[in-house]
Each structure stands twice: as structure tokens, then as C-alpha cells.
Amino acid sequence: MFEPTPIQAKLLKGIQNLASDDHHLIANSRTPDGPELAPTALAHLDVSRRTREELEAVAAAVGVPGSVIAYTRAAGERGHRWRPGQPLLSSEVIDRDTLLAGHRRSVWQLQQMAGIGAAIARQGSVAREGFEAFRRVMGVSWQRVGALGHVLDLTATEREYAWEPTARPWTERVAEAVGKLEPDVLTGAWRGIVETNFVTVAIPVSVLTAAGVTADDISTQLPVLPDRMVELAAAAMQPHPTLEAAFGADIGAAIEATATGTHTAPDPDDGAGPVPDRLSEHDLGHDP
Numbered sequence: 298m299f300e301p302t303p304i305q306a307k308l309l310k311g312i313q314n315l316a317s318d319d320h321h322l323i324a325n326s327r328t329p330d331g332p333e334l335a336p337t338a339l340a341h342l343d344v345s346r347r348t349r350e351e352l353e354a355v356a357a358a359v360g361v362p363g364s365v366i367a368y369t370r371a372a373g374e375r376g377h378r379w380r381p382g383q384p385l386l387s388s389e390v391i392d393r394d395t396l397l398a399g400h401r402r403s404v405w406q407l408q409q410m411a412g413i414g415a416a417i418a419r420q421g422s423v424a425r426e427g428f429e430a431f432r433r434v435m436g437v438s439w440q441r442v443g444a445l446g447h448v449l450d451l452t453a454t455e456r457e458y459a460w461e462p463t464a465r466p467w468t469e470r471v472a473e474a475v476g477k478l479e480p481d482v483l484t485g486a487w488r489g490i491v492e493t494n495f496v497t498v499a500i501p502v503s504v505l506t507a508a509g510v511t512a513d514d515i516s517t518q519l520p521v522l523p524d525r526m527v528e529l530a531a532a533a534m535q536p537h538p539t540l541e542a543a544f545g546a547d548i549g550a551a552i553e554a555t556a557t558g559t560h561t562a563p564d565p566d567d568g569a570g571p572v573p574d575r576l577s578e579h580d581l582g583h584d585p
Contacts, residue, residue, distance in 0.1 A: 298385060299361075299365050299385040299386075300385075301385065304505065304508045307504055307505075307508040308352055308355055309361065309369045309379065310379040311349075312366065312370055313372055313379040316374045317372075317373040317374075317376055317379075319345050320375065321376060323342070326338045344497060348496065348501075349370070351497050351500065351501045352500070354501075355445065355505070357399075358399055358400065358403070359396070359448045362389035364389055365385050368386070369385070397449070397455060397459075400442075400445060400446060400451070400459055401458070401459045401462060403441075403442050404459045404460060406438075407435075407438055408471050408526065408530075409475065411435065411523070411526035411527045412471035412474065413483065413487055414487075414530070415530040416478075417487045419531065419534060419535065427491050430493075431490055431491050432523070434490050434493045435490070435526075436523050437495070437499050437502055439523040439526075440502050440515050441501065441505075442518070443516065443517075444502060444506070444510045444518075447510050447518055451518065468530055468532065471533065472534045475530075476534070
């Protein structure tokens, strides 16, 4: 039988309760005269599904077996809510090397995100709204990677290797990788970031912080703040840029106006509208 840690249990609780809420929403929204769901219900279900998928990805990243995640989701889809101590019938164990490899991929994806932001900014004027959306997603992604590193209890050597796995600086590797992207691929990657639904990526971080992961825990795992990551990536793409040379005057002003370097636990309402009622604190793994 799989015995989850307190943090794993919080994540599983969120997964099961979101699935359970979806089950009841579907059941309560349909009538004999109107079997189709209303647009508002469909929108709630879409956000809930994507949030649950993010929670499942985080749960897998901290060692919850896929069979346990699937079992928990299925229990919720049958309408059952999470009960502390409920049996999780699995003897599967995820080995540490697999978890560390996954964490290194997450760090590399974060570094590439910084490179994409720097490359787009170098192309010319960037709308303030787009850059602010990028900063929100980059910031919460940075928190997520740092939180996962804390939950994995990385050693100093493991942290350093995740950040710099080769003799080449990460900025050089990012500049090379992003420089190989065709313009339409780069633009598509940028849009994928700035059009991300912030609620779906912020909620898993909120669950981790509610489970006890602090801002200090997160910052200990990562040597460079997200805004600085973008600056360093830009510097690797052109010689000796200043921030304004790399991003333009409007971007420099945007950074100053939004308090560079300040990264606290994400507010799910930040730039994303209200969190759906069903994504309540209780549903997402917080104790009532």
C-alpha cells in the first residue's frame, strides 16, 4: 500500500476533490429537457480539468506513482471526496534517479522560458500587457520549480547539477537552443507562455505553499531570480546589453513598475480573474 507524505496527500486531495466536484457539476447541470451543459459550466470544467492536470504533474514530480494518481482521480470521478487515510493500493516506488531527471528537465524548461522572453524582447517593441503576462507565468513557474526542489530535498550538489549540468553556462546553452528556433516556432512558444491560464499554473504552487513550502525554501533551490534570468539570457544573445537595450524603454519601465525581484506565493486572482467557486481552498487540499 502506498503511504503518501503530507505534501503528496495534499496534492492527491486536490486531484480527487476537483474530479469529484466535476462529477457533481455535470450531474447537477443536466436536466431531462436540456442534457447539454451551459457555457459557464463548460468553462468551469475546462479550468478544473487543466488545474487537475497540473496537480497530477506536480504529484508525479514528487514521487506519487501514476497508478495512485489514476486511482485517486477515478475515485473523484465517481463522486467520492478525499478522506484522510483512505487506502491507496499500490506498491510502486519511483526511484530517486527518475525524480531527479524530471527535475532537471523542469529547470531546463524554466531556463528556456527565460531565453524565449529575451529573444522576443530583442525583436523590438513588446506590448506591456504581453510582457506582464510573461512575468507572471515566468514567476510562478520559477516558484514551482523551486518548490519541487525543496520537496525533493535536493542536496547542494544535486541543486548545482540541475542548474548547470554541463561545463557550459546555462545562458550559452539557452542562447544556442533558442537561436535555432524558426521565427514562427519562437512566436508560438511566446504565445504559449503569455496565453497560459494563470489560475491553472498558480494553484499547484498555492497547494505546495499551503502544505508548508515557504518563499525561503523556494529561493534556496534556485540561484537566480526570474527577471534576472531573462536579463542573463539576453546578455548571452548579444554583447554587453543593458536591460533597456535588451528589452526597450517600455519594458524597463514595466519591470520597475511591477517591483523586480519580488516573488511571493502566487495570488490566483493576479491577472487571471476570479478563481471559480469550485476551486476553493478546501477543494485544493487546504484543511478547513
